Amino acid sequence: MKIEHMVLGAVATNCYLVINEKTKEAIVVDPADRADVILRKAAEKDVTLRAIFLTHGHGDHILAVPELREKAGIPVYACRAEEALLQDPKQNLTSMLFGKPLSLKADILADDGEELNVGGMRFRLLFTPGHTPGGCCYYNEEDGVLFSGDTLFAGSVGRTDFPGGSMKTLMRSLAEKILCLPDSVRVYPGHQEDTTIGEERLCNPYFREY
Numbered sequence: 001m002k003i004e005h006m007v008l009g010a011v012a013t014n015c016y017l018v019i020n021e022k023t024k025e026a027i028v029v030d031p032a033d034r035a036d037v038i039l040r041k042a043a044e045k046d047v048t049l050r051a052i053f054l055t056h057g058h059g060d061h062i063l064a065v066p067e068l069r070e071k072a073g074i075p076v077y078a079c080r081a082e083e084a085l086l087q088d089p090k091q092n093l094t095s096m097l098f099g100k101p102l103s104l105k106a107d108i109l110a111d112d113g114e115e116l117n118v119g120g121m122r123f124r125l126l127f128t129p130g131h132t133p134g135g136c137c138y139y140n141e142e143d144g145v146l147f148s149g150d151t152l153f154a155g156s157v158g159r160t161d162f163p164g165g166s167m168k169t170l171m172r173s174l175a176e177k178i179l180c181l182p183d184s185v186r187v188y189p190g191h192q193e194d195t196t197i198g199e200e201r202l203c204n205p206y207f208r209e210y
Contacts, residue, residue, distance in 0.1 A: 002019040004041060014030065032064055077106060085132055179200075
């Protein structure tokens with residue numbers, strides 16, 4: 001697995017192109033707002049896009065989805081619990097913060113613990129509500145990789161003051177689904193730099209009680 005990192009949009013959202021180097025197939029994680037940049041990167045790397053994985057439905061992670069889905073002809077995956085937020089421009093903040101109301105319907109809604117086999121790569125969806133009601137992470141155990149969206153950051157956690165957010169719920173999600181992963185797992189968050197579970201277990205101030 002090879003991971004290409006792009007920082008896109010007004011709030012510096014991390015978009016990832018996850019590449020199976022054997023099959024030259026790829027998954028886009030959280031396409032932000034620049035479908036053109038992502039398509040150029042895919043062409044540059046000579047890969048075939050197979051899917052879009054959404055960690056949650058906030059506007060800074062989804063605005064490029066309609067164009068990318070249409071031009072690449074690929075399905076959108078999201079957690080089933082995020083369905084309502086994705087379809088509501090007020091809840092997903094595309095109206096309030098971005099001035100581009102978007103009601104988005106995912107093609108495939110997955111449940112907690114469900115395995116997703118795309119492009120020869122296997123991920124397990126981890127339901128991690130708190131930042132949003134249906135926030136999730138995508139875990140590839142074979143390569144020790146976690147795409148955490150806005151659930152976990154290097155040295156911090158996702159904010160919970162948007163519609164549907166809950167710090168209590170987020171901390172329970174982290175304790176039950178994320179901190180139990182091996183220390184060596186590399187975490188690719190929705191913003192800022194990547195980290196590891198071990199680094200966050202030791203240094204993240206939100207985890208001191210654990």
